[in-house]
Amino acid sequence: MNALNISEYTQTLGLQAKAAACHMAAASTASRNKALRRLATLLRDNTEALQLDNAKDLERAVAAGLSAPMVDRLKLSPKVLETCAQGCEQLAAMADVIGEIIGMKQQPSGIRVGQMRVPIGVFGMIFESRPNVTIEAASLSIKSGNACILRGGSEAIDSNKALARLVQQALSDSGLPADAVQLVQTTDREVVGQLITMPQYVDVIIPRGGKGLIERISRDAKVPVIKHLDGNCHVYVDDPCDIAMAVKVADNAKTNKYSPCNAAEGLLVARGVAAEFLPLIGRVYADKGVEMRVCPEGRAILQAVPGAQLTDASEQDWSEEYLAPIISVKVVSGLDEAIAHINRYSSHHTDAILTRDHMHAQRFLREVDSASVMVNTSTRFADGFEYGLGAEIGISTDKFHARGPVGIEGLTSLKYVVLGDGEVRQ
Amino acid sequence: MNALNISEYTQTLGLQAKAAACHMAAASTASRNKALRRLATLLRDNTEALQLDNAKDLERAVAAGLSAPMVDRLKLSPKVLETCAQGCEQLAAMADVIGEIIGMKQQPSGIRVGQMRVPIGVFGMIFESRPNVTIEAASLSIKSGNACILRGGSEAIDSNKALARLVQQALSDSGLPADAVQLVQTTDREVVGQLITMPQYVDVIIPRGGKGLIERISRDAKVPVIKHLDGNCHVYVDDPCDIAMAVKVADNAKTNKYSPCNAAEGLLVARGVAAEFLPLIGRVYADKGVEMRVCPEGRAILQAVPGAQLTDASEQDWSEEYLAPIISVKVVSGLDEAIAHINRYSSHHTDAILTRDHMHAQRFLREVDSASVMVNTSTRFADGFEYGLGAEIGISTDKFHARGPVGIEGLTSLKYVVLGDGEVRQ
Structure with missing residues (x-):
């Protein structure tokens, strides 16, 4: 793709994500959990087909002379896929955080004011190598009622595409918009530059990978970034x-x-x-x-x-x-x-x-x-599971929005809910 | 100042703010409240002197042909100053949000995990015209245990300097670092550009002013911004x-x-x-x-x-x-x-x-x-006071960190607190 096409392509991803996010925010807990269980089934039913797609990535990696540990991280073994499927089922079994209302208090004027937890909207995840992150990110997105745009490493593009097709099928099969999880279909690096500078479409970016990647994204981003730098x-x-x-x-x-x-x-x-x-x-x-x-x-x-x-x-x-x-x-x-x-x-x-x-x-x-x-x-x-968060989207070394291990709540925001009985402001 | 000097000056502000923030985070509730009450007294005791400094701004404004409402907004009348003093006393009387621990729960490993509310560190506030915002921002900063760097409008520079001197005196008189509230002493616009691109010193920027100012700051900032755009x-x-x-x-x-x-x-x-x-x-x-x-x-x-x-x-x-x-x-x-x-x-x-x-x-x-x-x-x-927040640092139209009316909690973050009895990870 040339620069103009990349720009158009990324805009389209953004528009589609935004539209899907509206549907996801209004979707029932039951339908989101159904999609997660359906995805688990599809992963198990398609283990062999997924390994064929994965083999293309592995062959390219070996041909390119990648180290054995690097090749190993790319591998979608039946065990890795079963772990992904179980992860989806565990998320489906968790209580829904969306719709929770906290701190509802009566005010002197008569109105009651509280806060409702709602999906943040659209998040972008930029990650390297391991293709199972596609399933992790997709399942967290579905559970939290968000839409997401996923950009995986070029080494894993065939595996990621195959996994993303299953995710979209699981969404459609459950009456949810397939665009709620979109994988970037090109490995052109320019897409990342676009994705992190579209605050009109993307509410937060989560980079997962080496320090170089995270620093580069933090430096250039025009949308909020949940980032993790050093652990000293x-x-x-x-x-x-x-x-x-x-x-x-x-x-x-x-x-x-x-x-x-x-x-x-x-x-x-x-x-x-x-x-x-x-x-x-x-x-x-x-x-x-x-x-x-x-x-x-x-x-x-x-x-x-x-x-x-x-x-x-x-x-x-x-x-x-x-x-x-x-x-x-x-x-x-x-x-x-x-x-x-x-x-x-x-x-x-x-x-x-x-x-x-x-x-x-x-x-x-x-x-x-x-x-x-x-x-x-x-x-x-210091870990999301040990802290009882049930899932971990990452660890934040920032102070803004989320700090430390970030669970599903990091993909939500609190909006004010005000209930009245005809009160007016004096 | 030339560009090099501006850069040095802003770095110094940042370094001093960072050092002061450490002291403020460890300062007792009593000493922060004492500083707020002392500031109220100083504002009342110096009403006449403040009006003399304010007169310089008013004269310049009239000479520059500013409209009557614009000149009026610059005015530090005894009534405006008394309102500022009362605001400080009200903040001093409010419960401290710093140190609050929420959600402490026992985990299967034996550790207990909760979250403690702590100051966010250093915030920058960029505002136009009304000099009383200097006192509002300073008092919110002191109450929340943060340090701040304030950049007011050039029209109000003499008033702002006089007010900031009293704030620093109130801090010193209460055993707190004077650098916890620093007013930018120059009206050079380049300072704003520096201030919003120093994530190593500034944790969040709060712009208050016209839509043009807020859009410009959001576009160029390299630190998080709590911003308020339209109200349709x-x-x-x-x-x-x-x-x-x-x-x-x-x-x-x-x-x-x-x-x-x-x-x-x-x-x-x-x-x-x-x-x-x-x-x-x-x-x-x-x-x-x-x-x-x-x-x-x-x-x-x-x-x-x-x-x-x-x-x-x-x-x-x-x-x-x-x-x-x-x-x-x-x-x-x-x-x-x-x-x-x-x-x-x-x-x-x-x-x-x-x-x-x-x-x-x-x-x-x-x-x-x-x-x-x-x-x-x-x-x-839709207002911080009507929502029972006790104070309002602004209204956020963002979804990240703070949404809607933002009270003192918007200037804090939650860190994880983990209590154990010698537990180790398996």
Whole structure:
């Protein structure tokens, strides 16, 4: 397509999404849940056909010399498709958030004022590689009564097209507009540029992918973006604290998994407990092959630990998101220095204090400016499912609209509902 | 200042605001309320001095040939200043929203998860003419524990500077950082361009002024904007309805005041009640000199009303925000056409149905995509104070973050608070 055609094409997507969004907002809970269950059935019934389409992407990927893990992420195995189908069924079983009315209160004038939760309208999702995101995004959109425009990676275009056809069939079979979920049919990059600058059609953009993609979209977007940048999370071991618990939690926060954004990247230890705590956690990290980037005071204590991999921390280490078996370690004078360090270097994602002191816990919760603040538990719990949100559209490191793990409510807005009996304004 | 100096100056404002925001977030409720009461006292004690500074702005305005109403809006009369002082005291008396914890629930893993309301950080307000907005914005900022950067109109620069000095004194006198409220000291327009493109320092921008200003800021901003564009509000008179009540409410919605954004600009009437209702409201509007821009069916009924000012409505009339004694009038077949018309032409601000039919009321509330949807009451109630918000920072016609009248909560965000007892992720 040339630039003019791209522009026309994207406008058409926008217009169709807007029209579909009106229908979806008025659609019954039953019909939206029906579409989700129908989609689950279609995914199971078409597993073989989907794998044929998927094979085209896989062949291209292998021919292009993509790495084995990259090729693996593209794969729509029967297991991946079954997980998608179950996800749709789980969403169908969840209570509907749309139509909920909160805070209805009588006002002095006689009117009653509350707020009703309604779909936000149209969202755009821009994602890379994994084609199962097409089903995740489509099912969240259907459940929340929105319309969406999906733009997947070019590597997965054949798989995405095949999945999107099933989604549209499930919508039609349930009496809902097929345009409620539209997949961008071209891999031309210009479409993304258009999509993120159409506030007249698109209410919010959710990018999923590498930091480069997210930064580029945030920079150029003219519509709101729910974005997730770094996860430089901290565990602060306070004085006083339960040392055995601190070892267990600091271990879990770092070593449970290295790649997630909610894994700890920095360990702060109050001077009063450093001599007792550091050798214990140092032994755990040494056993698991975790390198420690240490301050001089930390090194003085940790160098006695057999097998400890110690490196002197540079200024850069305090800001680093390793996503690897590496953790920065710093001894601090106490709560004040810990809070100041976190507010300066943390990515405002998730930070935890391990303490027995109630006032310290309260101050940490209040003063640490992060999306999730925790007491006596692992940063690894920062997750939509662990928080009981039932589904996760992403994690936001912004403060506006949604902060932290974002559930279906992040795809809704609250409008005011006012009920009267003929009252007029004086 | 030259471009380089402007850039340095704005960066400094941002850095100082960010540092002050940390202090404000940790400040006690008592100290923030103390600063508000101190500001009220300072405004009263300095009424004469403020009027001297205000006189400079007034003289310049008269010399520049500004219209009498424009000059009047600049005036800091003792009455205006007393209203500002009372506003500060009212805010001080309000409950603190900061620190509130909502929805704390136990999760299967053992952790408890809730959300704490915290200040959003730094907001920028860009406003025109009226210098009292300086006090309004400053006091809302202090109450909500934020820092702010205020950019007033060049016509009011001397008044704004004098007011901002008192605000900073009130902050210092209460042990809070003076930089928590900073007024831009230059009238160079380039500062606005910088201010709205510093997401590293500014969390949200609130423009207050004409549509041109707001559109320009929304277009160029790289930080979130809480914005208010048009107020094309509708009253839909349904079949069946209480005709006497409908006349009273349709009268109030149009004629209570013509200039506010929540005044009705369009009247839709169900065919079944048009012959009874239109002559009655037509007489009211005729008596008050309200011109009616009518559809052919409406004209056929209304032309019998003595003194009715009737004009044939053009397509443009359905979208118009008159802010004047003019209203568009259209006869519709019923609820479906009314909802479709409103969703197409309304500015999604405030729309009301007047009805006796419960199912119609429910559908209107659900399907009309506006910030405020009302049953049997006047659109004029769409207002922060009437909604019980205690204060109003603006009205949002967006769906993201805040929608409709925005109270102090619009200047806050919710962060997750997680309490554990040593739980770790499996």
